[in-house]
Every structure is written in C-alpha cells, then in structure tokens.
C-alpha cells in the first residue's frame with residue numbers, strides 16, 4: 043500500500059467526533075504542529091467550537107485550544123477528509139436500551155468514509171479509537187469496503203487504536219499516554235506506530251496485536267479499574283463495622299505490594315462517569331452473549347450500585363424523617379476537575395433524596411449547569427458553600443474537589459444539625475466537631 047506520511051507539519055490529520063477524545067486529541071496534535079480537520083455531524087456543536095465556545099470543561103483544554111486552533115479546521119463536511127493522510131474515528135459508543143453497546147455512530151461513520159473513498163483516490167489510514175466490543179472493527183471495515191468497493195491494504199489502511207485518557211486529565215494523558223495499543227492490518231499498524239513515535243519523541247510502550255485483542259484490551263483495562271474500586275469499597279464497608287479500622291491505611295499498605303499497586307484504591311461513593319460503568323456493562327453483555335458467565339464482573343457492578351444505597355441509608359438512619367430536611371450536597375460531577383455528571387453517584391443520591399421530599403441544596407465548582415438540566419427547579423443550586431451549609435440538617439461531601447479539602451470546623455458553625463457525611467474522607471484529619479461520618483472509617487458509627 044502506498045500511504046505517504048509526509049513531514050509532521052505538513053501531515054494533515056482528520057478526526058471524526060468532537061467529544062472528549064476527539065477534541066483533546068485535536069488540540070494536542072495541533073499544538074505539536076499538525077494540520078487537523080475535526081469533523082462532527084452535529085452542526086450546532088461545530089459552530090459553537092468554531093466560535094471558541096467549548097462543549098465541556100476540561101483543564102488546559104481552552105488554553106491549548108486558543109494557542110492551536112488556527113491549525114484546526116472545524117466542519118460537519120466529511121468531504122474535507124479527502125485531504126487527510128490519517129483519519130481517527132472518535133465517535134461515542136453509548137449503551138443501548140438492551141444493555142448492549144450501541145454501534146450506530148461508528149457504523150454511520152463507516153458508511154460516510156466508504157462514500158468518500160469511493161469517489162476519490164486518496165489512500166488514508168483509518169484509525170478506530172472509539173471503544174468497541176471485539177468483532178466490531180471487522181464489521182466496520184466490511185461496511186467501508188462494501189460502500190467504497192475498495193479492499194483494505196491496497197487502497198486504504200485500517201487499524202484499531204483504543205484510547206485510555208481520563209476526564210480531568212485529558213490533555214496530560216493525550217500528551218503522555220502510558221501505552222499505545224494498535225490492532226489490525228500489518229502495514230498500517232507499523233505506519234501508525236511510526237506516526238506516534240514521531241509525535242511523542244519519547245519511549246512509550248507499544249502493543250501491536252490483532253483487531254479483536256486491541257478491542258478487548260480496552261474493556262479489560264476499564265473493567266479491572268472498576269474491580270479495584272469495588273474491591274476497596276467492599277473493604278471500606280467492612281472497616282465501617284470495625285471500631286478503629288481505617289480503609290486508607292489498608293489501601294496504602296496493600297498498594298505498596300507491587301503485585302497490587304497503589305492506584306485506584308481510593309474508597310468512596312462508587313465509580314461513575316461515561317466509561318467505567320458503560321464498559322463494564324458492555325463486557326458483561328458481550329460475555330453473556332458468548333455463553334460465558336461474567337460472575338466477577340457482575341459482582342463488581344453490584345458492589346458499585348450498593349454504595350449509593352449505603353450512603354442514603356445512613357442519612358435516613360441519622361435524620362429519621364427526610365421530609366423537608368435541608369440536605370446539602372458538595373460535589374455533583376462524577377470526579378473532580380470535570381463538569382461531567384454522567385453516571386455520577388451524586389446525581390443518583392439526589393434522586394433518592396427528592397423522592398423522600400428532602401429540601402436538597404447543591405454546590406459544585408463546575409457542574410451546576412449540567413445538573414440544572416436534570417433536576418430543574420426540584421432542587422436549589424448555589425455557588426456559595428456558606429449559603430448551602432447555613433441551617434443545613436446534613437452535609438454530604440460527594441466529589442473530592444480541592445476547595446472542599448480546605449473546609450474546617452468554623453465553616454460548619456451555622457448548620458442546624460451538625461451531621462457531616464464525607465464519602466471521600468477529605469476532612470478525616472481535622473477533628474470535626476458534631477457528627478462526622480466517613481466511608482471506610484466510621485460510616486456505621488461503630489468507631490465512636
């Protein structure tokens with residue numbers, strides 16, 4: 043195959059899908075000197091991005107965007123991709139109503155790419171970055187071959203290259219990936235590996251494999267992370283019943299064992315976000331379809347779902363009747379440094395509290411706008427921490443934002459009832475007066 047990857051500054055890169063992965067990747071590539079064409083079928087979204095109005099909050103993104111957007115062309119017109127040597131596909135793969143992954147976006151992109159390949163002679167390498175279950179890359183490739191009437195290898199290249207970036211760290215992770223996984227067709231695989239070598243200019247582990255294995259690696263990775271979190275949450279729940287036990291000491295000690303590793307052992311309200319819950323569910327459904335019992339994965343999911351009920355039950359036990367009680371929630375996003383509330387445990391907890399007719403007031407440095415779209419006037423919103431604490435019957439810390447770590451006894455003076463539930467143990471060393479309960483130390487109050 044005759045793919046010519048020209049000098050970096052001249053290499054034109056296409057990206058389809060202006061979500062977290064696509065947009066972060068686009069600005070990092072542009073920053074490094076590449077010419078980028080970013081395509082999204084959502085004209086409104088593309089229009090806004092073009093006016094420098096980014097669709098989500100992500101640290102460093104707007105700074106990078108302002109510095110490099112002159113090298114990015116934003117459009118909804120697929121035809122522009124004809125100018126590109128490499129085209130990355132970064133569209134979403136949500137969970138459908140049946141619990142299976144919804145592949146309609148990637149299939150649609152496959153058809154569009156097939157159409158432009160049919161009409162022109164350019165020979166791009168297509169790189170599927172979207173998270174897809176094993177077998178999908180070959181299906182998409184078949185769509186492209188059928189529509190374009192061209193065979194992979196001769197007229198275009200096609201590889202699978204899963205993405206591991208985290209929200210809140212999207213730019214850092216895109217600049218410093220811990221691994222590069224490339225699956226698929228040999229010639230294109232080598233060329234994409236070379237592209238990344240030129241791009242990063244430093245040693246990053248590379249795994250070259252086939253399509254199916256590359257696809258599975260992403261699910262195995264996220265499912266293992268979810269497993270670590272559910273594991274430590276279960277240990278935390280045990281600690282809550284042992285006077286004096288502390289989950290952080292347990293996590294620190296077991297994390298020193300190199301066979302375990304210290305990351306992803308922070309107990310809390312359970313994992314949320316757009317990836318871990320979705321990917322675990324997709325792997326469960328896929329495994330069941332294969333006839334393999336996903337017993338461990340299901341237990342991980344069940345343990346995670348349990349955390350929100352656990353927090354809710356403690357609030358109920360402490361306040362007895364939740365009707366009209368002022369319950370203050372600190373943190374709405376599923377993690378700090380993000381405005382994303384998808385699958386956020388905080389949102390699930392608020393839903394349960396509203397059902398009990400509690401008077402819920404919420405604070406978050408970034409995620410209030412997104413939360414308003416869900417709860418509208420059913421809850422109250424504030425950008426002032428003192429305001430939501432004032433006259434409160436119970437304060438619950440849900441997201442580990444930096445500013446919540448600075449809270450002290452003096453901040454809680456005006457609470458009506460000093461009940462503080464700290465699901466992330468941010469204030470555990472502060473000797474908080476009143477009733478201070480935290481997951482993994484004394485949530486069940488036995489440690490007093």
Ligand code: UDX
Nearest residue numbers: 205206207208209306307308310313314315317376377
């Ligand atoms: C995840 C994967 O980490 C990333 O590699 C993949 O590309 C996308 O999915 P992300 O969803 O951005 O990234 O968030 P992550 O940092 O993994 O956190 C997920 C959830 O787990 C958050 O709700 C977080 O609060 C929770 N978490 C994480 C814990 O409760 N404890 C931990 O120790 C780590």
